[in-house]
Amino acid sequence: AQSVTQLDSQVPVFEEAPVELRCNYSSSVSVYLFWYVQYPNQGLQLLLKYLSGSTLVESINGFEAEFNKSQTSFHLRKPSVHISDTAEYFCAVSDKRAAGNKLTFGGGTRVLVKP
Amino acid sequence: GAGVSQSPRYKVAKRGQDVALRCDPISGHVSLFWYQQALGQGPEFLTYFQNEAQLDKSGLPSDRFFAERPEGSVSTLKIQRTQQEDSAVYLCASSLGTSEKLFFGSGTQLSVL
Numbered sequence: 001a002q003s004v005t006q007l008d009s010q011v012p013v014f015e016e017a018p019v020e021l022r023c024n025y026s027s028s029v030s031v032y033l034f035w036y037v038q039y040p041n042q043g044l045q046l047l048l049k050y051l052s053g054s055t056l057v058e059s060i061n062g063f064e065a066e067f068n069k070s071q072t073s074f075h076l077r078k079p080s081v082h083i084s085d086t087a088e089y090f091c092a093v094s095d096k097r098a099a100g101n102k103l104t105f106g107g108g109t110r111v112l113v114k115p
Numbered sequence: 116g117a118g119v120s121q122s123p124r125y126k127v128a129k130r131g132q133d134v135a136l137r138c139d140p141i142s143g144h145v146s147l148f149w150y151q152q153a154l155g156q157g158p159e160f161l162t163y164f165q166n167e168a169q170l171d172k173s174g175l176p177s178d179r180f181f182a183e184r185p186e187g188s189v190s191t192l193k194i195q196r197t198q199q200e201d202s203a204v205y206l207c208a209s210s211l212g213t214s215e216k217l218f219f220g221s222g223t224q225l226s227v228l
Contacts, residue, residue, distance in 0.1 A: 004157070006157075009155075036219075041221070042221060043118070043119070043206070043218075043219035043220050043221045043222065044158070044206070044208075044219040045219070046216055046217065090157050090158070092157075101146060101148060101163075101208070101210055101213060101214065101215075101217045102148070102160055102163060102171065103150075103158075103160065103217075104160070105150075105157030105158050105159070106157050107155070107156050107157045108155075108156070108157050
């Protein structure tokens with residue numbers, strides 16, 4: 001079984017400031033790691049994922065996340081946020097041995113970008 | 116359609132009523148998942164289909180919950196004798212294969228009064 005902890009339920013941040021969303025997971029097996037984003041009134045969208053290889057993964061809109069196996073973390077960062085980044089962000093894991101999309105989610109972090 | 120479609124968008128039910136929630140996955144998507152998202156929490160896995168076969172229903176919270184996908188396309192999640200704790204957003208997601216990118220619908224918000 002896996003569990004995911006997102007330490008911050010809400011993160012207010014000013015426009016153009018950096019942001020970090022913390023994610024820690026617990027699992028007895030090897031996992032894939034994901035960040036999903038949910039914009040207001042929209043469905044969840046995949047932001048980025050770590051499957052293997054380089055521990056630093058990037059999204060097309062400037063977010064990056066680093067897999068740290070020793071700390072069982074997958075924190076999400078963006079050096080300069082925009083108003084349009086206001087959304088809820090979910091960290092998730094899946095068991096590598098199982099159906100790849102059976103996801104275990106964290107509780108979410110709501111990011112509010114202020115002008 | 117271009118994305119995963121769920122209906123109705125909102126559903127209000129009296130306690131004890133049966134409800135049926137519909138999911139139209141992206142055409143050609145083999146895998147279909149249902150998740151339940153309670154207020155202020157992350158989504159939780161309910162059940163998984165590969166085509167018409169329900170391969171995993173370990174997340175269904177009770178025998179009042181039933182899901183089907185008879186022709187391997189549209190899926191219905193049925194909740195019998197709804198209770199207040201069933202109030203949540205029910206999310207459907209589909210993908211081409213078991214490890215392909217997952218596409219989520221906007222969900223059905225169920226409120227049980």
